Amino acid sequence: DTGVSQDPRHKITKRGQNVTFRCDPISEHNRLYWYRQTLGQGPEFLTYFQNEAQLEKSRLLSDRFSAERPKGSFSTLEIQRTEQGDSAMYLCASSLMRESTDTQYFGPGTRLTVL
Amino acid sequence: AQTVTQSQPEMSVQEAETVTLSCTYDTSENNYYLFWYKQPPSRQMILVIRQEAYKQQNATENRFSVNFQKAAKSFSLKISDSQLGDTAMYFCALNTNAGKSTFGDGTTLTVKP
Numbered sequence: 001d002t003g004v005s006q007d008p009r010h011k012i013t014k015r016g017q018n019v020t021f022r023c024d025p026i027s028e029h030n031r032l033y034w035y036r037q038t039l040g041q042g043p044e045f046l047t048y049f050q051n052e053a054q055l056e057k058s059r060l061l062s063d064r065f066s067a068e069r070p071k072g073s074f075s076t077l078e079i080q081r082t083e084q085g086d087s088a089m090y091l092c093a094s095s096l097m098r099e100s101t102d103t104q105y106f107g108p109g110t111r112l113t114v115l
Numbered sequence: 116a117q118t119v120t121q122s123q124p125e126m127s128v129q130e131a132e133t134v135t136l137s138c139t140y141d142t143s144e145n146n147y148y149l150f151w152y153k154q155p156p157s158r159q160m161i162l163v164i165r166q167e168a169y170k171q172q173n174a175t176e177n178r179f180s181v182n183f184q185k186a187a188k189s190f191s192l193k194i195s196d197s198q199l200g201d202t203a204m205y206f207c208a209l210n211t212n213a214g215k216s217t218f219g220d221g222t223t224l225t226v227k228p
Contacts, residue, residue: 033215042119042206042218043160056214091160102148102210106160 002026004107006092012113013082020078021110025094032075033104034067035091036060043091049075050097082114117142119209121219128197129227135182136192136222138207147211149183149190154221155203163205166190197226 005024013019025032031050035043046065047057051072061067064082069075079086089111093104118141128134140149151163166174166183173181178198182191194201204223210216 031214040220042208042220043216045215045217048214050214058215102214103150103162103165104210104216105162106152108159 004092004094004105006107006110008110009108010111012115014115015082015084017082018078018080019082019112020076021090022074022076023092023107024074025092026105029094029096030072031095031097031102032069033093033095034075034077035093037089037091037109084114087112087114117209117211117217119207119217119219121207121222123222124220125223125225127225127227130197130199132197133193133195134197134224136205136224138190138192138219140188140190140207140209142209142211144211147209150208150210150216151179151181151192152206152208153203154206160206164192199226199228202226
């Protein structure tokens with residue numbers, strides 16, 4: 001069990017550019033979550049998948065954001081036409097939803113800076 | 116809607132002493148889980164302890180224990196014998212198994228030598 005991994009760890013981009021982040025969950029975890037965390041705040045939920053199905057999207061997730069989990073394993077989060085307000089840490093978490101437990105384990109995050 | 120409130124933005128404790136971090140929450144669900152996560156400076160978030168709402172017994176993990184008061188919707192974390200490595204931001208989180216977790220804004224804990 002290698003834990004949740006995210007790539008890249010840091011991304012600096014210019015306003016208006018598109019960026020894509022990748023998350024590899026703990027193997028056999030069926031749920032995968034994306035959160036956004038700004039400095040001094042707790043993580044805010046963006047979206048989550050159960051296997052390959054996207055089950056919920058936050059109102060925070062504007063139409064510039066899209067997430068996929070095509071084969072129920074890794075996931076990508078794309079931000080189109082980035083804005084300075086998108087600068088944040090993007091966290092991925094995974095869990096094995098079993099019985100009634102859903103403990104989420106977090107990756108190291110991708111820190112996005114939009115200039 | 117679910118809310119989680121951590122009313123202590125910053126706390127400090129002397130090494131080897133005990134400290135308690137507060138958390139209150141609100142949910143209309145009867146079945147849910149509560150978590151404390153630790154996020155050291157520039158490092159990833161680590162699960163510290165978990166409590167099932169249907170269990171009356173408070174969860175304990177080595178030096179970490181919780182005081183879960185379901186009626187009061189309170190979930191505090193006690194750290195005994197504080198160590199320098201406990202310095203981190205601590206987040207309280209609520210999950211109703213509907214998918215997402217709702218987090219508080221965190222408490223920054225500094226352990227002083």
